[in-house]
Amino acid sequence: MLAALRKDGQDEQAAQLAKLLERGEQAGRMQPSRVVLSRAALPGEAITPSVRPPVDKETGAALADITLPAMLHLAQAPVLNSTLHGSVEALIEEWRHLDRLRAMGIRPPLNCLLFGAPGTGKTKLAQLVSREIGLPLVTARLDGLISSYLGTTARNISALFSFANRYQCVLLLDEFDAIAKVRDDPHEVGEIKRVVNTLLQCLDQRSELGITIAITNHEQLLDSAIWRRFDIRVAVPKPDLGSRLDIVNRYVAPLDVSLAERRFLAWLTEGLTGSEIETLANAIKRAAAMSSNPEFSVLDALKVHALLSSNHRQYPRWEQLLSPIEALAATLAGDRELAFTQEDLARFFGKDQSTISRWIRKHREVT
Template identity: 40%
Template sequence: MATADQVKALVRSHGEGDDTRFYSVALQVAAGAARVGHGRFAQELKSLVDSLRQQSATSSALGKLVAVAQPRGELAQLLSVSYPQLGLADLSLDLHVLQRLERVFLEQRQADRLRSHGFQPVRRLLLTGAPGTGKTMSAKVLAGELRLPLFVIRLDGLITKFMGETAAKLRLIFDALSETRGVYLFDEVDALAGERAHGNDVGEIRRVLNSFLQFLEQDSSESLLVAATNHPQLLDRAIFRRFDAVVDYPLPEPAVARRVIKSRLAGVELGRLNWVNIDQAAAGLSQGEITVAAELAAKDAILSDGGPVTSTALCEALRGRKVDHTR
């Protein structure tokens, strides 16, 4: 059952209006109850949390979403906008990463309270990790949970062979951060902030990077700036100091991989799965790759005889993703 700390956390999160933390602790209580044999209570509590989350998401989507016009003029070539409807429950990530994201939500929702004491909420995040581990998805969830538009910076339109043009376009983007609050995602930021000692056009790279660093330093908007990279080793060391938090996304542990598989196969019939074999087949794959493998196994079952997804089919699909990497 609930521990004293969990009860206090539930009361505190309710008082602060932090629904994300409240639901997270409630699910921890459910998991603890299941471990000590209170399966029925655990399931009822989990179902209640899921129902409340859905009601909250629907209400927020109808009444709280900020309407923002599509970027116009030159900005239309630099930004694409969307309005994600995802929540933290849609992420299957390492517990440490989830806790870091929950902290961002807490500080953003209590921003006025922090500012009244002379502190600023976390708003500049650098996400690092292998492809498919959930970095871009996290940016969508940040936007969805905070009911903000997600602006994705189009690096192909931003970076030109003329440094002056790139700097001018960067200024447009950072002006937009101040004018329209949202989540701004610089994906594959190493293309913009690579190590100054590398590359053929060293001088040009240095000037572009210096402009980016300067804009980061001067930015005082209320928008969230999220930068993501699959290759943190390529980033110039100075870039790390400009972010409030650097979050590393590891490859999923077996428990996370199982959640990914169960979530993706929730709508199809499952056979009696051998999770030990599945864990071994999934080891070393990202959440994105595991999702693709689960989808393949499900489609094979549907297109063959409509029977259940089996451990054999799932393991073959997972191992197939590893083979694809070696080609």
């Protein structure tokens, strides 16, 4: 296919396709490194399997979950676009070599805020960072931290940070906006101010002692003073076309899906998060498992999923999926980023190239 594009003088489309294919082969990138953080770089004790997390004094509920490095190696790395991938690698390198930075008189930034839409892989990214630097991950549990008793939430936050400061670990504060809201909320009758003030004090103290990663889907809800406490603030975007192809390649396995179908899935899922693409891939695999037709159609399965999930009401490309087949073929033929040839379309729709050519010509005459 690449050769055909170059032969026809379509060098730009050929270059785009080559890039997508190369990215599709790199879904397993960012594998664990052998270079981990020096134990002397951070104060505190090592967490062993016998260490138990702190608990709420009233209820006995755990304030955190502890994941040791051996278990973090089982976590799947998120698929990142090339820009974010490079930024995360640079951050990991800094945190691996804290001793070098301090030897140069540099204060390393140890607080990182990850924000973006739900399902973009922020939690997986935090797990990846912890895994790469070889530290246990201490993940705060909101069901344990937040209490209806006056003053208990602030006390639990202090207990959580005291625990994290005692040990060498990465502290992960997921759904961070639940405890870091703007302090002028009129419905909080003073309790949120107490909680945020405690959180500010704890973040300041920990900034010299250990690594903290906070995650939020609603960065606009964060108190401005909390926002300023984070030296590193990373927006985790929805995946671009190349990243979506990586995600499709990862999650459609072991189903035998052609390259044209996988590229179409990457095109169709514009605006979706990685989590939503995984859900879509699982829906296709369920449809394939239940189908008695040996000529299983990914396109038909997608149309059923579109109607059941109402995706076509939110995303224009899903509306095109449900349009007449000739119109969809013409749309795909004209998409420069996708770079589908008539041979691709013939294989995708199960038709010959003359039929595809007639569909495209007919649609262009109408429009």
